[in-house]
Amino acid sequence: MCGTCGCGHTLIKPARAKTTGGALNFRPVSGTPEAGAAVPQTPTSEAETRRIKVERDLLAENDGWAGENRARFGAAKTLALNLVSSPGSGKTTILVRTLQELRGKVPLAVIEGDQQTENDAERIRATGVPAVQINTGKGCHLDAVMVRHGAEELPDLACGVLFIENVGNLVCPASFDLGEDAKVLVLSVTEGEDKPLKYPDMFRAARLMLLNKCDLLPHLAFDAELACANARRVNPDIEIIRLSATSGEGMDDWLAWIARQQAA
Amino acid sequence: MHEMSLAESVLRIIEDEARSHELQRVRGVTLEIGKLAAVEPDAMRFAFTAVTQDTLAEGATLTLLEIPGEGHCAACGAAVRMDDALALCAQCGSGSVLVTGGDRMRIVELEAE
Numbered sequence: 001m002c003g004t005c006g007c008g009h010t011l012i013k014p015a016r017a018k019t020t021g022g023a024l025n026f027r028p029v030s031g032t033p034e035a036g037a038a039v040p041q042t043p044t045s046e047a048e049t050r051r052i053k054v055e056r057d058l059l060a061e062n063d064g065w066a067g068e069n070r071a072r073f074g075a076a077k078t079l080a081l082n083l084v085s086s087p088g089s090g091k092t093t094i095l096v097r098t099l100q101e102l103r104g105k106v107p108l109a110v111i112e113g114d115q116q117t118e119n120d121a122e123r124i125r126a127t128g129v130p131a132v133q134i135n136t137g138k139g140c141h142l143d144a145v146m147v148r149h150g151a152e153e154l155p156d157l158a159c160g161v162l163f164i165e166n167v168g169n170l171v172c173p174a175s176f177d178l179g180e181d182a183k184v185l186v187l188s189v190t191e192g193e194d195k196p197l198k199y200p201d202m203f204r205a206a207r208l209m210l211l212n213k214c215d216l217l218p219h220l221a222f223d224a225e226l227a228c229a230n231a232r233r234v235n236p237d238i239e240i241i242r243l244s245a246t247s248g249e250g251m252d253d254w255l256a257w258i259a260r261q262q263a264a
Numbered sequence: 265m266h267e268m269s270l271a272e273s274v275l276r277i278i279e280d281e282a283r284s285h286e287l288q289r290v291r292g293v294t295l296e297i298g299k300l301a302a303v304e305p306d307a308m309r310f311a312f313t314a315v316t317q318d319t320l321a322e323g324a325t326l327t328l329l330e331i332p333g334e335g336h337c338a339a340c341g342a343a344v345r346m347d348d349a350l351a352l353c354a355q356c357g358s359g360s361v362l363v364t365g366g367d368r369m370r371i372v373e374l375e376a377e
Contacts, residue, residue: 054281054374058273058277059368151320
């Protein structure tokens, strides 16, 4: 069992290097009760059935850890951004370019979430920015405890920016607060304009949408106006920046947005 | 399928309650699921069956109570019943509806020995 929070996750710590290698692996909790839990027993026929009022929120445990993360980030004046999208939208490419722009100006670090491989963390580390990889195994999202563990592996980020790249998935990560300041949703123009209508929960949860790969627009039938209208239909307050991590279009707006969040 | 994580949360709460109430066996579990909580009832049932195998809640009956989605129209201020995340205000037709309820999930009751 994890010594920090008592979670049932199997946690494999990086061998020694804090940020240079070794993924944190999380596996689904096994169905076996923990030591001390009531063990299934053959019920006796005279066993009395009782009704126990519980009234506990299923996300309360996650939300508790998210609150702790938020308090820690707040105390250190660390801006924490949770990047969410479907797989292949270009989150990592945006991150690499963003880190190259911000490096040397503010403290930076990245928590990478994927089911398998350390490929993304290696791409991040190539920029010189510390990164920790969390492998969720069969898990489809990061949760607040994973982020807590990941953040413990990273250097102090006073007045800096922590980017959390969630597992590529437009459904599940919407429900799990990580303690971030904002969710940043990446939609690429190689996807459908109706993604916001198909996956409204995520678009509703996001503060900013980055419409990525805009350099490809001349070659596609994608209607960017319609995509933005659909996003606003689901979330009237969502901010939108059109971007290309390849050409650099919109990067200034994105960096200015980050600076505004830091100042807020 | 985040229902698996949610089912694991259900099991952790059950095991916690089992310790404090000295329960030997859980026969029934009642959950309230908000209509806007992004939970598929069938996926939840599947996940619950999977995670409770070989535990004190194996074979327990899972009862899911749906809680209606509620919203507040940012345009006219009306209370809006939301059957899905894209519900329009019934009063003024606006799509600017903020969710005010029915987006959570909680375990309400255990039936146990």
